[in-house]
Amino acid sequence: xxxxxxxxxxxxxxxxxxxxxxxxEYVDDIRLPRMLYAQCVRSPHAHAKxxxxxxxxxxxxxxxxxxxxxxxxPNRAGLYLEDRYFMAxxxxxxxxxxxxxxxxxxxxxxxxxxxxxxxxxEYEVLPAVTNAVEGMKADAPVIHPxxxxxxxxxxxxxxxxxxxxxxxxxxxxxFEVASFQADRVFTHKYYIPHVQHVPMEPHGCIARYxxxxxxxxxxxxxxxxxxxxxxxxxxxxxxxxxxxISQAVGGGFGAKAGTTLEGIVIPLARQCQGRPVKxxxxxEDEFINAYVRQGMHATITTAMRADGKIxxxxxxxxxxxxxxxxxxxxxxxAGGWGSAGPYxxxxxxxxxxxxxxxxxxxxxxxxxxxxxxxxxxxxxxxxIAHEMGLSEVEIRRINALCPGGHTGMGEKMDVxxxxxxxxxxxxxxxxxxxxxxxxxxKIRAKGIAGGWKSxxxxxxxxxxxxxxxxxxxxxxxxxxxxxxxxxxxxxLPQIAAEVLSVPPHMIAFVSGDTDHTPYEWQTVASRTTxxxxxxxKLAAENLRDKLLDLAQIKMGAVKRDLELCDGYIVHxxxxxxxxxxxxxxxxxxxxxxxGYGGPAIGVGTFTxxxxxxxxxxxxxxxxHPAAFWTMGANGVxxxxxxxxxxxxxxxxxxxxxxxxxxNPALFCAQSEGAMVQALGTALFEELKLKDGKVLNPSFVDYxxxxxxxxxxxxxxxxxxxxxxxxxxxxGAGEPLMVPGAPAIANAVFNAIGVRFTxxxxxxxxxxxxxxx
Amino acid sequence: MKYxxxxxxNGEEQELYVPANYTMLRVLRDELNFMGTKEGxxxxxxxxxxxxxxxxxxxxxxxxAPEMDGMSIExxxxxxxxxxxxxxxxxxxxxxxxxxxxxxxxxxxSATALLRENPHPAREEIIRAISGNLCRxxxxxxxxxxxxxxxxxxxx
Numbered sequence: 001x002x003x004x005x006x007x008x009x010x011x012x013x014x015x016x017x018x019x020x021x022x023x024x025e026y027v028d029d030i031r032l033p034r035m036l037y038a039q040c041v042r043s044p045h046a047h048a049k050x051x052x053x054x055x056x057x058x059x060x061x062x063x064x065x066x067x068x069x070x071x072x073x074p075n076r077a078g079l080y081l082e083d084r085y086f087m088a089x090x091x092x093x094x095x096x097x098x099x100x101x102x103x104x105x106x107x108x109x110x111x112x113x114x115x116x117x118x119x120x121x122e123y124e125v126l127p128a129v130t131n132a133v134e135g136m137k138a139d140a141p142v143i144h145p146x147x148x149x150x151x152x153x154x155x156x157x158x159x160x161x162x163x164x165x166x167x168x169x170x171x172x173x174x175f176e177v178a179s180f181q182a183d184r185v186f187t188h189k190y191y192i193p194h195v196q197h198v199p200m201e202p203h204g205c206i207a208r209y210x211x212x213x214x215x216x217x218x219x220x221x222x223x224x225x226x227x228x229x230x231x232x233x234x235x236x237x238x239x240x241x242x243x244x245i246s247q248a249v250g251g252g253f254g255a256k257a258g259t260t261l262e263g264i265v266i267p268l269a270r271q272c273q274g275r276p277v278k279x280x281x282x283x284e285d286e287f288i289n290a291y292v293r294q295g296m297h298a299t300i301t302t303a304m305r306a307d308g309k310i311x312x313x314x315x316x317x318x319x320x321x322x323x324x325x326x327x328x329x330x331x332x333x334a335g336g337w338g339s340a341g342p343y344x345x346x347x348x349x350x351x352x353x354x355x356x357x358x359x360x361x362x363x364x365x366x367x368x369x370x371x372x373x374x375x376x377x378x379x380x381x382x383x384i385a386h387e388m389g390l391s392e393v394e395i396r397r398i399n400a401l402c403p404g405g406h407t408g409m410g411e412k413m414d415v416x417x418x419x420x421x422x423x424x425x426x427x428x429x430x431x432x433x434x435x436x437x438x439x440x441x442k443i444r445a446k447g448i449a450g451g452w453k454s455x456x457x458x459x460x461x462x463x464x465x466x467x468x469x470x471x472x473x474x475x476x477x478x479x480x481x482x483x484x485x486x487x488x489x490x491x492l493p494q495i496a497a498e499v500l501s502v503p504p505h506m507i508a509f510v511s512g513d514t515d516h517t518p519y520e521w522q523t524v525a526s527r528t529t530x531x532x533x534x535x536x537k538l539a540a541e542n543l544r545d546k547l548l549d550l551a552q553i554k555m556g557a558v559k560r561d562l563e564l565c566d567g568y569i570v571h572x573x574x575x576x577x578x579x580x581x582x583x584x585x586x587x588x589x590x591x592x593x594x595g596y597g598g599p600a601i602g603v604g605t606f607t608x609x610x611x612x613x614x615x616x617x618x619x620x621x622x623x624h625p626a627a628f629w630t631m632g633a634n635g636v637x638x639x640x641x642x643x644x645x646x647x648x649x650x651x652x653x654x655x656x657x658x659x660x661x662x663n664p665a666l667f668c669a670q671s672e673g674a675m676v677q678a679l680g681t682a683l684f685e686e687l688k689l690k691d692g693k694v695l696n697p698s699f700v701d702y703x704x705x706x707x708x709x710x711x712x713x714x715x716x717x718x719x720x721x722x723x724x725x726x727x728x729x730x731g732a733g734e735p736l737m738v739p740g741a742p743a744i745a746n747a748v749f750n751a752i753g754v755r756f757t758x759x760x761x762x763x764x765x766x767x768x769x770x771x772x
Numbered sequence: 773m774k775y776x777x778x779x780x781x782n783g784e785e786q787e788l789y790v791p792a793n794y795t796m797l798r799v800l801r802d803e804l805n806f807m808g809t810k811e812g813x814x815x816x817x818x819x820x821x822x823x824x825x826x827x828x829x830x831x832x833x834x835x836x837a838p839e840m841d842g843m844s845i846e847x848x849x850x851x852x853x854x855x856x857x858x859x860x861x862x863x864x865x866x867x868x869x870x871x872x873x874x875x876x877x878x879x880x881x882s883a884t885a886l887l888r889e890n891p892h893p894a895r896e897e898i899i900r901a902i903s904g905n906l907c908r909x910x911x912x913x914x915x916x917x918x919x920x921x922x923x924x925x926x927x928x
Binding site: 013018022026199249672704 | 815898
């Protein structure tokens with residue numbers, strides 16, 4: 001490949017100046033004329049039949065412009081399993097504590113709130129399911145009695161009459177034979193609680209219905225096209241009558257994937273035609289009524305040969321999906337896909353169950369199941385090593401998935417950088433050198449863990465991009481790959497810039513408007529650099545092709561001899577023969593005045609070829625169901641205070657195989673953020689649930705890491721090109737978070753000899769464990 | 773009942789009549805359309821609404837509007853002058869010390885107040901100054917490095 005000019009360079013963020021001046025516009029910053037404000041009435045019960053909803057008193061209040069109940073929702077909607085209305089209906093049940101049962105739009109937020117307080121709802125309280133394992137039992141209350149009639153994507157298998165909305169099955173090889181041949185068999189159990197994403201910007205939405213039937217929605221969402229689709233299904237609206245606009249998004253981490261509060265605002269807006277209606281979540285709403293990361297119970301049984309080779313694993317994952325699992329079913333599947341971890345294991349059996357409970361709605365969270373399963377997988381490996389007298393490093397070296405090896409699903413891997421990443425973090429954390437002890441009551445030790453992730457997206461998920469050249473040689477790159485903070489608005493133009501051989505600052509990135517920027521399935525799954533990046537690259541190549549076609553005529557040269565170079569079209573053999581690219585922006589004008597071939601516009605569409613579903617019965621891959629697998633490892637050092645129980649993470653080292661890093665500074669920034677986010681889940685974060693109630697919906701009671709918790713961070717990468725990625729890139733934003741929590745748990749074990757199989761590992765847990 | 777309040781906002785005199793239960797944040801955003809100051813929690817816990825009031829960083833969401841009377845208030849909109857970023861803003865840009873950007877104005881105001889008070893803070897002092905500002909994206913390291921970088925530019 002020729003020398004790369006713009007790929008691999010740490011260009012500054014294209015959105016930085018607006019963000020440091022307070023000019024970036026988020027949904028709550030939008031002020032529209034005659035805007036109304038919405039509030040919701042929410043169920044105070046985890047599970048209850050709604051007998052009646054009386055809105056008369058609310059309607060009677062001055063300043064109230066619309067009041068809605070579940071009656072407004074004709075159809076269920078959902079991404080993979082259409083199991084939810086956006087509001088619970090009278091006669092049906094409210095399925096979690098906090099579910100919307102009515103909503104109001106009024107002239108001020110205060111009037112809306114007062115009107116909500118005036119709405120009377122009669123409930124008949126029902127027994128609730130507050131534990132997924134209990135929820136699987138035959139005598140558990142059934143939360144979705146109509147499950148059998150729900151529309152579902154054909155790769156998911158709900159069990160009507162139960163709370164199981166998906167049972168994922170993987171049967172590669174024969175685990176029973178492996179355990180018969182094994183020298184030792186181990187079974188270990190783990191529990192991962194619910195956590196919340198905590199984007200700093202709470203969810204917000206504004207909707208306006210114009211008299212001609214056009215609905216415009218401003219949403220702080222990751223995926224405007226997915227929102228548009230869900231609204232279309234839920235309200236029976238044609239897609240060309242819905243316009244979803246997503247401007248600056250203040251962090252998503254999955255919480256703003258799919259659709260959340262948008263559906264509540266639409267019927268209010270319909271009743272107030274011409275007047276925009278705004279709903280912004282409070283922080284408390286954010287903790288309860290946005291998505292949460294599902295809780296998960298894991299049991300791993302491992303068949304080991306005496307030399308440390310893993311002969312087989314049998315995993316059971318039970319996911320606490322919450323009240324609706326339209327999205328959770330796919331996390332359950334993803335957990336199955338990744339269930340072997342980045343290891344080459346011949347016999348892999350996995351049962352992964354998505355279970356309805358009367359808990360807040362589970363949804364995608366950075367890692368999409370991988371952070372949860374690896375807290376189990378990577379502690380399991382350390383435990384086995386310890387119990388068999390092997391080193392934690394050696395057991396990983398023996399089993400690491402290497403090029404030519406096979407994934408748990410049976411895909412043959414041509415590229416796999418896991419082993420090298422592992423060696424890098426072992427060097428960076430100096431794993432072979434014992435920690436220097438500074439105090440008899442502050443015990444220091446190191447830990448390692450690996451991890452991997454693939455996008456668990458529909459195999460036909462599509463991306464598209466349009467590249468427009470302006471008369472002065474600048475460009476607009478239009479894509480709906482959203483900037484969530486991860487750097488899409490910087491990285492995607494860099495990819496187009498490389499093809500066009502122009503500086504990235506000449507390319508303005510335009511996104512987030514379903515009427516104007518082209519289709520993108522979703523900005524999730526660490527797929528944007530890869531999928532949207534491929535579409536942007538193809539659009540740039542398409543434009544380049546068209547420019548060279550015109551240049552042939554203009555320059556009297558053959559296309560194969562021409563190339564783009566620093567804003568010019570240059571003859572490769574006679575480089576003095578060159579014309580500025582911008583001269584072709586509007587095509588060519590001949591001497592007689594006639595024009596030809598303009599204006600210059602490139603189109604790129606990307607759907608991964610031959611991305612084929614797994615075998616229905618066994619879950620085994622016949623080809624490549626996953627677009628790519630991103631692998632890496634963390635090494636950490638912790639200090640455990642045996643008097644206070646406090647754990648301080650001193651250092652975290654990360655190394656991942658990102659294929660080709662488009663922007664190293666932004667990659668490292670992602671890596672640092674991911675490590676600290678993992679640290680939060682390992683040590684502090686848990687959505688405390690009691691009888692379906694969230695007990696800690698505030699920053700006082702739900703701690704996330706602050707600057708004071710930040711360890712020394714060493715982000716690194718290796719680059720083994722992804723064959724189908726743009727310039728070899730594969731996604732990294734989520735995988736980077738995966739090994740952090742188990743690496744910390746492993747380090748804590750190495751410090752004090754106590755294995756914590758549940759996170760977070762709190763000072764109280766440590767002190768209880770150390771009690772004589 | 774409404775209270776008359778007079779204060780300066782980024783150096784300009786303001787006079788308003790506001791209900792007693794309004795917060796400074798609501799006055800800035802809803803009455804004056806200064807949208808750079810963000811609401812992340814409404815309870816003084818996240819620091820997204822940090823502004824500088826009479827030289828000190830405060831959470832605008834827990835200051836009542838009548839208290840603004842007589843104050844000198846600075847928001848993120850007041851940092852850059854004539855389109856020129858401050859050295860701290862420049863450092864945030866060059867260090868990629870922001871991702872989603874929602875917490876960024878709050879961090880800038882906390883750090884601006886710190887650097888005025890203490891032009892050459894030690895790392896621990898920087899961490900203390902921003903410990904009331906939450907960021908979910910960056911892991912904080914680049915924010916701290918950007919503040920250190922801006923402090924270096926303060927000269928000796």
